[in-house]
Every structure is written in C-alpha cells, then in structure tokens.
Amino acid sequence: MGPDPAVATVRVAVRHALAEVPSGMPVLVACSGGADSLALAAALAFEAPRAGRPAGGVTIDHGLQEGSAARADAVVRLMYGLGLDPAGSVAVTVGRAGGPEAAARDARYAALDDAAARLGAAVLLGHTRDDQAETVLLGLARGSGARSLAGMPVEFVRSDVRYFRPLLDLDRATTRRACAAQGLEPWDDPHNEDPAYARVRVRRDALPALETAVGPGVAAALARTARMLREDTAALDEWAARAHAQAGGTDLDLEVLAALPRAVRTRVLRRAAVEAGCPAGTLAAGHVDEVDRLVTAWHGQRHVDLPGRVRAGRRCGRLIFGPA
Numbered sequence: 645m646g647p648d649p650a651v652a653t654v655r656v657a658v659r660h661a662l663a664e665v666p667s668g669m670p671v672l673v674a675c676s677g678g679a680d681s682l683a684l685a686a687a688l689a690f691e692a693p694r695a696g697r698p699a700g701g702v703t704i705d706h707g708l709q710e711g712s713a714a715r716a717d718a719v720v721r722l723m724y725g726l727g728l729d730p731a732g733s734v735a736v737t738v739g740r741a742g743g744p745e746a747a748a749r750d751a752r753y754a755a756l757d758d759a760a761a762r763l764g765a766a767v768l769l770g771h772t773r774d775d776q777a778e779t780v781l782l783g784l785a786r787g788s789g790a791r792s793l794a795g796m797p798v799e800f801v802r803s804d805v806r807y808f809r810p811l812l813d814l815d816r817a818t819t820r821r822a823c824a825a826q827g828l829e830p831w832d833d834p835h836n837e838d839p840a841y842a843r844v845r846v847r848r849d850a851l852p853a854l855e856t857a858v859g860p861g862v863a864a865a866l867a868r869t870a871r872m873l874r875e876d877t878a879a880l881d882e883w884a885a886r887a888h889a890q891a892g893g894t895d896l897d898l899e900v901l902a903a904l905p906r907a908v909r910t911r912v913l914r915r916a917a918v919e920a921g922c923p924a925g926t927l928a929a930g931h932v933d934e935v936d937r938l939v940t941a942w943h944g945q946r947h948v949d950l951p952g953r954v955r956a957g958r959r960c961g962r963l964i965f966g967p968a
C-alpha cells in the first residue's frame with residue numbers, strides 16, 4: 645500500500661524543490677513545529693536520503709512566550725526522530741523595529757541565514773497557498789502595488805543563502821492531513837489564532853466571507869493572481885534595469901526618462917536613488933512620486949531630499965542623484 649495521498653503530495657512537492665537545489669548542497673528545513681513545517685520536515689527526511697542529499701533542521705526560539713525553550717527542544721527531538729541530522733534550535737533576541745511580527749521575522753531570518761551559511765545549506769520554508777492568499781488579500785486591502793501583490797516567491801536568495809517554499813501550491817488542509825497520517829502532532833502557535841493580528845482576522849473572517857460571497861476556491865484564485873503579477877513585475881523590472889543602464893546610472897537623461905511609461909520610469913528612479921546611497925527599505929512611494937514630478941511636472945522646483953542624505957535635482961537636461 646502506498647502512502648496516504650496527503651503525505652504523497654507533500655513528498656512530491658519536496659522532491660521537486662530538491663531537484664532545484666545545486667547537487668551536493670545540504671538542505672535545512674526551518675521548522676516551527678506547526679503543521680506546515682512539520683509536514684515539510686517529514687517529507688524532507690523521507691526524500692533527502694533518496695536524493696543522496698544531507699538534510700537537517702533548525703527551529704528558532706523567539707523567546708516571546710513562556711515555555712518557548714522547552715518547545716524548541718521538543719521540535720529538535722521531533723526532527724531527530726524523523727531522521728534529520730543535524731537538528732538544532734537557535735534562541736534569538738527579538739527587537740522592536742517595525743512592530744512585533746516584523747521584528748520576529750527579521751530575527752528569524754537572520755538566524756536562519758547564519759545556520760545555513762555555516763553548513764553551506766539551502767533552506768526550505770513551510771509557507772502554503774493559504775499563506776500566499778492571505779498576503780495578497782492583505783496587500784489588496786492596504787492598496788499595495790504589484791510588487792507586494794505578487795506575494796511570496798517560490799525561491800529567493802538572501803545573504804547568499806538560497807531559500808525555497810516547496811508547499812506554495814498546497815493548502816493547509818493537506819499539511820494537516822499529512823501530519824495526522826504520520827502520527828505527527830503539530831504545535832498550534834496561539835499567535836496564529838490571536839485576532840489582534842490583521843493576518844489572523846483575514847484568515848478567520850475575510851477569506852471565509854469571500855468564499856461565501858463568490859464561491860469556493862478563493863485562496864487558489866488569489867495565489868494565481870500573485871503568480872501572474874510576479875511574472876508581470878519581473879518583466880517590468882527587467883525593462884527598468886535596461887532603461888536605467890541606458891539613461892545613465894545616477895546622472896539620467898531627462899528626455900529618455902520622460903519617454904518611458906510611468907511604471908518603468910518610477911522603477912528607474914527608485915534604482916537610481918538606491919544606487920546613489922538611499923537605503924531601499926526607507927524609500928517610500930511618495931518619495932519616488934516627488935522625484936517623478938521633477939521629470940514630468942517640473943515648474944521650477946529645485947530638488948527633492950531623500951532618505952540616506954541623497955538629493956535628486958535637475959541640471960542641464962539631466963536628473964542627478966547625489967549627496968545632499
């Protein structure tokens with residue numbers, strides 16, 4: 645008899661992801677102990693030896709709840725029990741910048757970067773299609789641009805570490821069933837049920853209400869929207885990279901800029917500002933719009949000051965980014 649269908653589905657997803665990891669590179673699963681990453685850990689433990697690949701796991705103790713260290717130890721034991729080696733926990737200190745969720749995420753990724761870099765490993769994350777749908781819906785409700793509505797990519801690199809999300813096409817019900825079928829007991833983080841978080845309210849109230857209003861399959865539809873937007877934004881980014889090189893780095897030809905569609909021009913302006921030293925995370929849409937007005941609605945305004953002490957101003961038919 646073959647494995648339970650949910651177990652088989654998660655394993656196939658992991659097998660496909662492993663095929664994308666450079667040969668010989670070890671793989672680490674980031675496991676919180678929740679159903680998604682636990683099902684992912686079990687599938688990795690099954691698939692990695694068959695692919696001839698070393699595989700381990702890491703869990704992060706954010707230290708935000710009572711008993712978190714003991715729970716991290718339990719996740720480590722679970723991972724060893726599955727056959728993942730090495731398996732370890734990393735305790736992190738969560739700061740305050742950007743709010744509690746963002747601070748926990750920053751601390752978690754920094755710790756995952758370190759753990760993976762030490763082993764020269766790639767990292768698997770357990771985000772599912774439901775997480776993707778929530779991200780897109782939150783972005784829509786907040787009026788985000790295409791970059792944000794494009795949701796989470798299946799694969800990305802940060803700090804030279806390759807990250808993969810093998811479960812992005814699977815729903816949460818599948819990971820829960822896969823855990824149950826293998827006798828794995830996931831830990832349900834109370835934060836995931838806390839209505840103080842907008843994401844929890846979207847999961848609990850908004851998505852079910854949408855399903856009632858427009859019919860089943862809303863999460864899959866939102867994930868499809870994200871995938872299409874990701875392709876579109878990748879094309880626009882590529883166009884902007886070429887236009888940026890053509891317009892001239894941090895000293896840009898105003899005529900070339902003015903001839904570009906706004907979606908491409910604002911991307912070029914953003915790139916130029918960052919190249920001149922403006923920290924990418926601090927550059928808001930409003931800043932870029934103000935610089936854009938120097939190009940398309942100039943009526944004598946002198947310059948625009950940007951974060952990172954960068955200044956954009958017009959001179960002799962050029963838009964110049966430099967130190968303020």
Ligand SMILES: Nc1ncnc2c1ncn2[C@@H]1O[C@H](COP(=O)(O)OP(=O)(O)OP(=O)(O)O)[C@@H](O)[C@H]1O
Nearest residue numbers: 674675676678679680681682702703704769770771
């Ligand atoms: N404490 C943690 N330790 C290790 N990895 C984590 C931790 N928290 C989150 N992750 C990783 O990030 C992914 C997404 O995080 P998120 O907070 O949405 O997950 P979760 O609901 O806590 O757990 P799960 O996704 O396993 O059900 C997880 O699937 C996991 O891969």
